Amino acid sequence: MEAILAENLTKTFNPRGNKPVCAVRGVNLIVRRGEIFGFLGPNGAGKTTCQRMLTTLLPIDGGRAEIAGFDVTKRADEVRRHIGYVGQLGGADLTAIGRENLTLAPQRATGVYRKAAA
Ligand SMILES: Nc1ncnc2c1ncn2[C@@H]1O[C@H](COP(=O)(O)OP(=O)(O)OP(=O)(O)O)[C@@H](O)[C@H]1O
Ligand SMILES: [Mg+2]
Numbered sequence: 001m002e003a004i005l006a007e008n009l010t011k012t013f014n015p016r017g018n019k020p021v022c023a024v025r026g027v028n029l030i031v032r033r034g035e036i037f038g039f040l041g042p043n044g045a046g047k048t049t050c051q052r053m054l055t056t057l058l059p060i061d062g063g064r065a066e067i068a069g070f071d072v073t074k075r076a077d078e079v080r081r082h083i084g085y086v087g088q089l090g091g092a093d094l095t096a097i098g099r100e101n102l103t104l105a106p107q108r109a110t111g112v113y114r115k116a117a118a
Helices: 047-054 076-082 098-110 112-117
Strands: 004-013 021-031 062-067
Touching (some): 004 047, 021 047, 021 062, 047 062
Antiparallel strands (some): 004 021, 004 062
């Protein structure tokens, strides 16, 4: 089982009044457990869009993805239980190190962090 698996991942945005934007076109990706993977590309390449699909925040248009063996579309609940995601903007706790942020992120999403801090 792979930590992250994406097959032919695709996303097109249809902004009102503007031409459709193909943000992600057929991305194939395998990240194994314990691997540190740098997802690099020019501005607008579709990195954030890919990550939003892989973290269940955005519906997948085409292809498929699994996180920890769980299908992102069919088992979003399990996917969310298995990941930490620190978003590009405003997602990080600046007083925490990277690993702590990944641990805190799902707790923030479920409200545990807020309760523990109160
Ligand atoms: N909600 C949206 N509606 C319409 N177009 C969008 C939307 N989100 C992203 N896009 C477009 O999709 C493409 C990919 O954007 P995305 O933000 O995924 O790129 P990125 O690789 O994360 O860029 P950056 O390095 O600037 O963070 C861009 O052309 C962007 O303008
Ligand atoms: Mg981005």
